[in-house]
Amino acid sequence: MHYDKKHIRNFSIIAHIDHGKSTLADRILELTETVSQREMKEQFLDSMDLERERGITIKLNAVTLKYHAKNGEDYLFNLIDTPGHVDFSYEVSRSLAACEGCLLVVDATQGVEAQTLANVYLAVDNNLEIVPVINKIDLPSAMPDMAKREIEERIGIPADNACLVSAKTGLNVGDVLEAVVNYIPAPLGDDNNPLQALIFDSYYDSYRGVIIMVRVKEGKVKVGDTIHLMAANKNYLVTEVGIRNPKEIKTDELCAGEVGYIAAQIKDIRDVHPGETVTLLDNPAKEALPGYRKMNPMVYCGLYPVDSKKYLDLKDALEKLTLNDASLVFEPETSQALGFGFRCGFLGLLHMDVVQERLEREYGLDLILTAPSVIYHVYKSDGTMLALDNPSKLPDLTTIKEIQEPYVKAQIMTPKEYVGAVMDLCQNRRGIYLNLEYFDDTRMIATYELPLAEIVYNFFDKLKSFTKGYASFDYEYSDYKVGNLSKMDILLNGDVIDALSIIVYKGSAYERGSVVVRKLKEIIPRQQFEVPVQAAINGKIIARADIKAVRKDVLAKCYGGDISRKKKLLEKQKEGKKRMKAIGSVEVPQEAFMTVLSIDED
Amino acid sequence: MTNKPESLYIHIPFCDHICKYCDFTKLFYFEKYEKEYLDSLITEIEHYHINRVKTLYFGGGTPTSLSDEGFERILSFATQYLEDDYEFTVEANVENLTESKLSIMKKCGVNRISIGVQSTNDKLLKEIGRNHSFEDVRRVVSLAKAQGFDNINIDLIYGFKHQSARQLKKDLKNFIELDIDHISIYSLIVEKGSIFYSQGVKEQSEGASRRFYEIILKTLRKNGYERYEISNFARNKKYSRHNMTYWKNREYYGCGLGASGFVSGNRYTNTKSLTEYNKHNFVKESEKVSNKDSLEYYLITNFRMEQGFSREEFKQKFGQDFAEMFKDKINKFLLSNLLVITPDRVKLNDDGLLLMDFVILKLI
Numbered sequence: 019m020h021y022d023k024k025h026i027r028n029f030s031i032i033a034h035i036d037h038g039k040s041t042l043a044d045r046i047l048e049l050t051e052t053v054s055q056r057e058m059k060e061q062f063l064d065s066m067d068l069e070r071e072r073g074i075t076i077k078l079n080a081v082t083l084k085y086h087a088k089n090g091e092d093y094l095f096n097l098i099d100t101p102g103h104v105d106f107s108y109e110v111s112r113s114l115a116a117c118e119g120c121l122l123v124v125d126a127t128q129g130v131e132a133q134t135l136a137n138v139y140l141a142v143d144n145n146l147e148i149v150p151v152i153n154k155i156d157l158p159s160a161m162p163d164m165a166k167r168e169i170e171e172r173i174g175i176p177a178d179n180a181c182l183v184s185a186k187t188g189l190n191v192g193d194v195l196e197a198v199v200n201y202i203p204a205p206l207g208d209d210n211n212p213l214q215a216l217i218f219d220s221y222y223d224s225y226r227g228v229i230i231m232v233r234v235k236e237g238k239v240k241v242g243d244t245i246h247l248m249a250a251n252k253n254y255l256v257t258e259v260g261i262r263n264p265k266e267i268k269t270d271e272l273c274a275g276e277v278g279y280i281a282a283q284i285k286d287i288r289d290v291h292p293g294e295t296v297t298l299l300d301n302p303a304k305e306a307l308p309g310y311r312k313m314n315p316m317v318y319c320g321l322y323p324v325d326s327k328k329y330l331d332l333k334d335a336l337e338k339l340t341l342n343d344a345s346l347v348f349e350p351e352t353s354q355a356l357g358f359g360f361r362c363g364f365l366g367l368l369h370m371d372v373v374q375e376r377l378e379r380e381y382g383l384d385l386i387l388t389a390p391s392v393i394y395h396v397y398k399s400d401g402t403m404l405a406l407d408n409p410s411k412l413p414d415l416t417t418i419k420e421i422q423e424p425y426v427k428a429q430i431m432t433p434k435e436y437v438g439a440v441m442d443l444c445q446n447r448r449g450i451y452l453n454l455e456y457f458d459d460t461r462m463i464a465t466y467e468l469p470l471a472e473i474v475y476n477f478f479d480k481l482k483s484f485t486k487g488y489a490s491f492d493y494e495y496s497d498y499k500v501g502n503l504s505k506m507d508i509l510l511n512g513d514v515i516d517a518l519s520i521i522v523y524k525g526s527a528y529e530r531g532s533v534v535v536r537k538l539k540e541i542i543p544r545q546q547f548e549v550p551v552q553a554a555i556n557g558k559i560i561a562r563a564d565i566k567a568v569r570k571d572v573l574a575k576c577y578g579g580d581i582s583r584k585k586k587l588l589e590k591q592k593e594g595k596k597r598m599k600a601i602g603s604v605e606v607p608q609e610a611f612m613t614v615l616s617i618d619e620d
Numbered sequence: 621m622t623n624k625p626e627s628l629y630i631h632i633p634f635c636d637h638i639c640k641y642c643d644f645t646k647l648f649y650f651e652k653y654e655k656e657y658l659d660s661l662i663t664e665i666e667h668y669h670i671n672r673v674k675t676l677y678f679g680g681g682t683p684t685s686l687s688d689e690g691f692e693r694i695l696s697f698a699t700q701y702l703e704d705d706y707e708f709t710v711e712a713n714v715e716n717l718t719e720s721k722l723s724i725m726k727k728c729g730v731n732r733i734s735i736g737v738q739s740t741n742d743k744l745l746k747e748i749g750r751n752h753s754f755e756d757v758r759r760v761v762s763l764a765k766a767q768g769f770d771n772i773n774i775d776l777i778y779g780f781k782h783q784s785a786r787q788l789k790k791d792l793k794n795f796i797e798l799d800i801d802h803i804s805i806y807s808l809i810v811e812k813g814s815i816f817y818s819q820g821v822k823e824q825s826e827g828a829s830r831r832f833y834e835i836i837l838k839t840l841r842k843n844g845y846e847r848y849e850i851s852n853f854a855r856n857k858k859y860s861r862h863n864m865t866y867w868k869n870r871e872y873y874g875c876g877l878g879a880s881g882f883v884s885g886n887r888y889t890n891t892k893s894l895t896e897y898n899k900h901n902f903v904k905e906s907e908k909v910s911n912k913d914s915l916e917y918y919l920i921t922n923f924r925m926e927q928g929f930s931r932e933e934f935k936q937k938f939g940q941d942f943a944e945m946f947k948d949k950i951n952k953f954l955l956s957n958l959l960v961i962t963p964d965r966v967k968l969n970d971d972g973l974l975l976m977d978f979v980i981l982k983l984i
Contacts, residue, residue: 072835228628330621334892385909545976546954546957546971546975548960567831568826568975568978569826569827569829569974570826570827570829570830570833570974570975571826571976571977571978572850572973572974572975572976572977579913581866581882581887581917581920581921582887582905583880583889583905584887584920585913585916585917588916588920588980588981590979590983591977591981592984595981600952600953602952603952603953
């Protein structure tokens with residue numbers, strides 16, 4: 019079972035969403051007979067239902083495979099999966115750091131996309147050998163030569179030896195395995211050096227605590243060793259090491275060049291961050307591996323149970339989720355309108371979506387989410403700074419010197435005919451133009467700095483609709499800039515509803531206020547009396563719409579005694595009420611809390 | 621419930637013509653269907669082993685569209701179930717409420733007639749697919765009175781898109797002049813399955829509908845009619861005893877194509893397919909009413925009544941006083957504006973009746 023380093027290959031797969039990464043991984047598992055046909059669920063690597071449905075990988079997975087190559091020798095492959103979304107780019111970089119090479123999967127019908135580009139550059143930064151794989155060549159619209167040219171011209175790596183495959187049919191997937199053997203370097207490292215192992219993932223097991231996934235760079239680790247986490251400065255006794263294929267298989271030790279798991283009775287996943295270096299307490303490494311960064315949540319929102327009695331259930335569910343997800347943070351908060359809930363921080367919007375769906379699906383909770391907010395830096399006249407994650411908590415205006423907001427640097431790739439529309443969109447979202455350049459004859463890349471707050475709500479949807487779905491979008495966090503910002507309150511029936519407050523750009527406050535009140539008027543059900551909906555800035559009303567009173571609401575016709583039918587009609591209406599929260603005497607549906615982010619009529 | 625139902629509804633699905641607003645189970649009348657249908661109907665009624673009922677109601681469709689022979693056959697068959705103190709209603713259309721039909725009814729002991737008049741505006745009647753004129757209505761009402769029928773109901777529909785308040789008032793005036801004891805008034809609901817629905821006809825606005833209802837309520841009250849149920853008005857206490865069964869959430873037998881009934885705690889609906897019905901596959905859907913549903917049904921029905929329901933009865937059925945059970949919701953949604961809770965009874969006030977669904981949705 020022991021392989022010398024020459025026969026180990028550590029690699030990952032980089033691809034744009036839908037370009038076939040998971041399908042290719044599945045075929046590789048089949049070909050190496052790692053997973054039998056019987057066990058083979060479609061896309062084994064994406065083991066959460068949610069991932070399978072959305073076709074994206076959220077949580078990393080790594081598998082060890084055995085491959086008998088054409089040269090007659092046996093190889094051990096470690097395939098390390100990476101999440102395919104910008105929310106998780108730090109995690110992508112850490113899993114790439116665990117590899118010597120990667121497969122770059124490009125869809126033969128689509129070519130290179132902005133997201134692929136971002137991840138390829140991460141791979142290049144990590145000095146990985148890149149093996150191009152052109153997928154979906156079975157499709158009639160496939161243009162493998164175009165894809166090759168794009169890889170060469172845009173990414174700047176040779177593509178003449180690219181594998182031409184169809185992951186769906188399995189065509190030529192064997193060539194990919196040979197390319198891994200032939201082009202991806204074997205790991206370096208010396209078993210006799212002090213241990214340096216890179217953590218790239220972790221998961222929680224109720225019996226053994228947090229299990230960490232590591233790539234051993236130098237030295238070796240075995241059961242009974244006391245390991246030291248260099249950034250967290252914590253020590254743990256190793257109780258088990260092994261590899262995953264993808265089931266866990268215990269081994270005696272993990273040596274330089276190998277990928278595997280370590281169990282060490284680690285209680286709290288927050289002590290274990292991707293990028294962390296593991297060494298031995300007795301014989302520590304002189305320095306940690308480079309690239310470690312603590313991840314901070316970028317987007318916050320309030321999470322409240324529709325039924326206030328479910329508060330403890332929600333707490334319990336969040337605690338369970340954080341066992342496996344160190345980047346999810348939450349703390350209790352109270353809203354006058356919504357009662358007891360939690361302010362939760364996420365890496366990004368996708369992360370937020372995923373957490374919401376898991377809470378609703380896996381834990382059966384009905385939730386109200388308040389509009390996502392970024393963290394504003396509020397500088398006060400007394401020189402202190404407040405990191406504001408909840409707009410309703412903005413201090414009194416007279417005490418504020420300035421408010422700063424986070425920006426991202428965004429790269430948008432679009433066919434050139436839509437570049438005008440894309441630039442308009444960025445301008446409307448207060449974008450700062452940085453650059454515009456041709457990517458090739460037909461496509462351009464626009465680079466903007468955009469306030470993060472402007473992209474949290476339907477920016478991507480707009481971008482897609484303005485470019486008929488052709489644009490792709492990638493961003494990285496840049497810095498904080500002073501903004502001309504103000505808090506907008508929403509009043510229902512004359513009362514400020516704290517959970518509906520948002521921070522807005524003053525320049526478009528009037529417009530937004532009127533859009534928001536009009537939309538709220540549409541979605542909040544009518545009451546027995548007229549309910550005014552108002553938007554206010556600094557206590558001054560800037561927009562108003564009235565929810566008319568119900569005048570007559572009775573299905574009086576009911577002959578023949580068919581009362582069951584009438585009841586069914588009522589039941590249907592009752593269903594719609596499930597996700598409503600009563601604020602005072604007004605029932606407000608869940609979607610209202612997102613509506614405050616509406617920018618225009620659609 | 622151990623007591624057997626005390627009401628029987630019998631559905632005659634045939635019609636001489638189809639009204640544009642109607643979504644009930646109906647078939648164009650063809651003589652060839654009649655005998656087989658009545659055979660099946662009798663089989664269905666017999667299988668319930670009914671002892672005696674206090675109210676018997678023939679609805680439709682149009683019961684009077686049957687041939688005289690068929691009409692007499694089914695009416696006289698049903699009379700065997702009547703108790704001494706009974707109410708026996710037959711629905712009739714203006715065009716086929718003939719002298720011979722009236723004498724068959726008289727002979728079979730019918731003591732209440734419900735006539736589908738719908739409007740007194742001849743132009744509107746034509747538009748909604750009714751083939752009679754108001755002159756015909758006057759004629760059949762006096763014919764019925766002459767035969768000794770003193771408990772007559774007429775149906776009115778309001779809320780056609782282009783109907784004016786003036787037209788409505790004219791309808792009401794004409795109705796009142798007919799000098800009868802019972803009026804049922806329904807707002808037009810364009811139901812799926814009606815001709816209006818397929819033509820895309822719209823209902824009047826909610827605000828207009830409320831205004832019309834208020835005109836109706838005021839006018840009829842002024843003329844001595846008591847609203848005892850949201851859509852039903854009576855003089856001289858001539859309430860429809862049969863319909864009160866429904867509104868008090870009591871059990872009843874329902875027989876005939878597409879009919880629904882409530883027997884031994886089950887609410888059921890019959891098939892709407894004549895072929896199935898004639899194969900004696902009568903019931904299509906049946907639901908055992910659960911405790912929770914039972915509360916919903918109780919409110920849906922009893923709130924329709926001007927008198928609401930008795931707190932004592934509610935407590936007996938559901939183990940808790942109404943005001944206690946819904947205290948939080950009544951406060952939270954300010955329902956006290958719409959509800960009247962006396963020491964004995966719970967009912968909706970005038971505003972509450974118009975917002976009945978709203979109130980129930982807040983409660984359940």
